[in-house]
Amino acid sequence: MNVENSGTDSLEHDPPDGAWSVSALNDEIERVLTDADERFPRHVVGEVAEVSHYDFGTFFELRDLEDDPVIGCLAWSTFREAFDHELEAGAKAVVEATVDFYPERGDTQLLVSDYWPLGESARQQKLAALRDKLEGEGLFETARKQPLPDYPACVGLVTSASGSAREDVWAAVSERSPRTTVKLSAATVQGEAAVESLVRAIQPLDHDPTVETILLTRGGGSDADLWEFNAEPLVRCVAACSTPVVAAVGHEDDETLVEDVADDRAMTPTEAGVLATTTVEAVFRDLAALERRVASAYEALTADRLQQVERRIESGLETQRQQYERRLSRIQRASDLERRIGTAYRTRVDERLDDIVTRIGEAVTEIELAAEAEAASERVARGRLSDLESRIDAAYRSHVEGELDRREQRLDAALRDVEARTRIAAGTAEVQRLRVVVAVLVGLLVLGTLAVLFLFVL
Amino acid sequence: MDHSGDIEAKIDRLETIAETLEEGNVDLPRATELREEADEHLRALREELEVGDGDIIDVDAE
Secondary structure, three states, rough: OOOOOOOOOOHOOOOOOOOOOOOHHHHHHHHHHHHHHOOOOEEEEEEEEEEEEEEOEEEEEEOOOOOOOOEEEEEEEHHHHHOOOOOOOEEEEEEEEEEEEEOOOOEEEEEEEEEEEEEEOHHHHHHHHHHHHHHOOOOOOHHHOOOOOOOOOOOEEEEOOOHHHHHHHHHHHHHOOOEEEEEEEOOOOOOOOOOHHHHHHHHHHHHOOOOEEEEEEEEEOOOOHHHHHHHHHHHHHHHHHOEEEEEEEEEOOOOOOHHHOEEOOOOOHHHHHHHHHOOOOHHHHHHHHHHHHHHHHHHHHHHHHHHHHHHHHHHHHHHHHHHHHEEEEEEHHHHHHHHHHHHHHHHHHHHHHHHHHHHHHHHHHHHHHHHHHHHHHHHHHHHHHHHHHHHHHHHHHHHHHHHHHHHHHHHHHHEEEHHHHHHHHHHHHHHHHHHHHHHHHHHHHHHHHHHHHHHHOO | OOOOHHHHHHHHHHHHHHHHHOOOOOOOHHHHHHHHHHHHHHHHHHHHOOOOOOOOHHHHHH
């Protein structure tokens, strides 16, 4: 049998005798398995893993409790909905199933008709214990998480040298932040050597002062493939990093302790690159917004200050204008007052002068009248005096003469009476005494007459 | 090349300058100083960020 060139020259050579086609082989396997159905158990125990739910049913793996072998399982939705318990990854369980062979792909799987969880597997129990221990040490606390720098000049990448994660991270980082350099520290990401390799890859990046963020990535895989990312040394190495670490291990549903202890978690290597950087366009937008704010605030501030100065100038001018108007008003008022005072003074002086002139005139007239009246009175008085003098003289003469006559008559009568009486009663001495009295009376009359005349003369 | 911290510090300073100017409690000479400082930070940041010299380096090969 010549099979050396069967890979590339198969069309030029006949197949060896007895060679089966794949289809024939798979049909034979299916027939043998069907015939041997009685040899397989109805119940299988193992650890549930890789659970994927679909509308038509649920795919999962059943892993050997002591070793690595696994077998795929399918629970059609009609059976799955009748399960008393939810299928949970990591659970130790018993399934009721038949062995099924899928000839189109040559896959053997279990068609599961029932399911009973028996509790967590030993590996899951160890994982839970480690999780509790690390949690007790506070390694999962949010307060420990370091913020990722927004604008790193350099990020470190720990991943497989052969996987697509390297290109995915670089594509995301270079597109978003062209200035950022990626330092790749390749590591084995699966199997027994993975833990030591990953730790050896992480530590130099953590000690590199230029590296601002470390991205720890691994593509999707089974729980067993990702199991090393639950290893305590690796988890503690990540927790001890002074550089922020972003972990992107497996798919969204996969959970590892490394992701729990990392400062941030991404679903894929691309997302890790996104988380570690800020798009330069976004930074430029932020800068433009800041520039607008600064310019706008500066313009507003300068405009405000200019307005303040303008207001002060206007206020000063208004004050000056008001002072000028007040001064002008005072001057005007003073002028008006001066004019009014002048007018009033002149009026008053004129009035006073007129009044004085009038009064003087009146006084002169009055004096003249008085003088005239006085003169008239004098004339009248003189007339009257003269008249009175005449009248007094006449009256006096008349009176004196009358009085003298009457006195004389009375004296004569008295004399005759005295003479009569003397002659009759007393004698001659009495007549003598009466004569003396008469002489005295005559003297007094003369004196009185002289006094009246003297008064008139005065 | 500036580290992220240097860039963040400059952006934070720009934010502070913008807030200070927006509050309006500075005199005109100080405002002008801040405006000039902001322009200098903006120029330096754009110069820094526009550089597209990032690369991927295998540290094992260094």
